[in-house]
Amino acid sequence: MTAIDDSTVRSPDALRADMVRALRAEDGVRTEPVAAAFSTVPRHRFAPDASPEVAYSLHSIVPVKKDEHGSDVSVMSTAHLQAVMLEQADIEPGMHVLEIGSGGVNAAYLQELVGTAGEVTTVDIDRDVLARARRCLDDVGYTQVKTVLADGEHGVPEGAPYHRIIVTAAAWDIPPSWISGLTEKGRIVVPLTVHGTTRSIAFDRDGNRLISHSYRLANFVPMQGEGAADERKVMLREGVVLRTDDARVPLAPQALNAALDGSRLERWSGAAYDLPDELDLFLTLNLSSPARLHAAPGIVDSGLVEASALRGVPALVGRDSIAYRTRRENAGTGGFESGVIAHGPQAEALADQYTDLLRRWAQNHRRRGAATLRYLPGPAPTPLPEAAVPRRHGIVTATWA
Ligand SMILES: C[S@@+](CC[C@H](N)C(=O)[O-])C[C@H]1O[C@@H](n2cnc3c(N)ncnc32)[C@H](O)[C@@H]1O
Numbered sequence: 001m002t003a004i005d006d007s008t009v010r011s012p013d014a015l016r017a018d019m020v021r022a023l024r025a026e027d028g029v030r031t032e033p034v035a036a037a038f039s040t041v042p043r044h045r046f047a048p049d050a051s052p053e054v055a056y057s058l059h060s061i062v063p064v065k066k067d068e069h070g071s072d073v074s075v076m077s078t079a080h081l082q083a084v085m086l087e088q089a090d091i092e093p094g095m096h097v098l099e100i101g102s103g104g105v106n107a108a109y110l111q112e113l114v115g116t117a118g119e120v121t122t123v124d125i126d127r128d129v130l131a132r133a134r135r136c137l138d139d140v141g142y143t144q145v146k147t148v149l150a151d152g153e154h155g156v157p158e159g160a161p162y163h164r165i166i167v168t169a170a171a172w173d174i175p176p177s178w179i180s181g182l183t184e185k186g187r188i189v190v191p192l193t194v195h196g197t198t199r200s201i202a203f204d205r206d207g208n209r210l211i212s213h214s215y216r217l218a219n220f221v222p223m224q225g226e227g228a229a230d231e232r233k234v235m236l237r238e239g240v241v242l243r244t245d246d247a248r249v250p251l252a253p254q255a256l257n258a259a260l261d262g263s264r265l266e267r268w269s270g271a272a273y274d275l276p277d278e279l280d281l282f283l284t285l286n287l288s289s290p291a292r293l294h295a296a297p298g299i300v301d302s303g304l305v306e307a308s309a310l311r312g313v314p315a316l317v318g319r320d321s322i323a324y325r326t327r328r329e330n331a332g333t334g335g336f337e338s339g340v341i342a343h344g345p346q347a348e349a350l351a352d353q354y355t356d357l358l359r360r361w362a363q364n365h366r367r368r369g370a371a372t373l374r375y376l377p378g379p380a381p382t383p384l385p386e387a388a389v390p391r392r393h394g395i396v397t398a399t400w401a
Pocket of ligand 1: 074076077100102106123124125151153168222225226
């Protein structure tokens with residue numbers, strides 16, 4: 001009989017220690033309390049159907065529940081993203097914390113951070129997910145965490161006000177209950193989707209408004225229930241899709257598809273291109289009629305649409321014309337220059353507006369974290385302020401340093 005060499009099989013404790021080291025190295029864990037929480041909670045026991053290696057890997061999600069089309073409706077978020085959000089939340093012992101979207105493990109981290117004097121409530125809209133989270137929490141010994149079955153849109157008023165609210169599904173808006181559910185100096189960490197890109201934003205309460213303290217790119221399953229996103233999506237042709245979550249944007253697929261077949265205007269900005277996520281935040285909030293253009297690899301290979309659209313690119317959309325950004329290498333000097341491709345009868349005007357924004361960003365705001373985001377509740381003012389996007393319960397707006 002051949003002996004099995006198990007010298008490379010690592011114990012969950014060893015995998016956990018490796019994970020914490022790697023989380024520090026990759027700028028996930030920054031502070032000792034968060035490191036201690038990740039070192040203590042036996043993460044693999046909240047993912048009993050996954051291997052410990054997957055449970056403790058930094059960037060793997062663990063699927064929990066899928067819908068009838070096979071899309072994830074609940075997952076255990078990646079360790080890295082959880083660490084980033086817990087650092088953004090800046091949780092102290094004794095705090096009362098609400099988590100919207102349950103899985104168990106993040107609530108256990110929260111309980112470690114608030115300690116025995118604090119309180120953690122976690123709410124989920126899905127009965128199966130919540131029951132699973134409750135089972136895991138009890139099995140591992142986090143019996144004090146409160147679990148609530150409800151649509152998180154309305155918060156959990158019984159436990160309010162909370163020092164911290166952590167939302168763990170991609171939100172499209174910030175309902176009034178989340179702001180009023182915070183203490184006066186409370187903080188909400190929420191993955192907010194603006195024009196197709198989700199960022200985990202730490203917002204501090206400022207009266208009845210919110211002002212951002214930090215933001216990081218994030219990926220989340222979408223919010224369900226009353227707060228679900230209001231998004232329109234049209235296919236211009238096989239492999240070319242436009243999406244927008246702004247009701248003011250016209251989406252006329254036939255005219256835009258015809259524009260793509262027409263002549264193509266190429267305009268170079270003379271400005272540097274880098275930090276695409278920061279650039280895209282500036283663009284999507286400042287373009288007068290923004291959408292996100294996606295193109296499949298075959299379409300890009302055919303030369304019809306630039307490679308910038310492979311993962312979605314901010315587009316400026318008119319009734320019959322469209323413009324989006326691209327880039328080219330700077331000859332000799334290294335780096336890239338940004339530019340615009342435009343199609344349709346209004347191509348010149350759209351390219352002018354787009355190029356002007358590319359230059360403004362590169363000259364004035366080209367660095368990480370330059371934006372401050374605000375959420376202002378209430379009806380959207382007319383005219384809408386610069387760099388603002390209307391939502392059901394208020395507006396998201398930004399300024400750049
Ligand atoms: C990424 S999972 C949560 C991960 C979890 N926090 C963890 O510990 O890994 C997102 C969860 O949000 C829940 N969800 C979606 N919409 C919701 C809503 N309106 N109210 C409460 N929960 C919601 C989903 O059912 C899903 O379980």
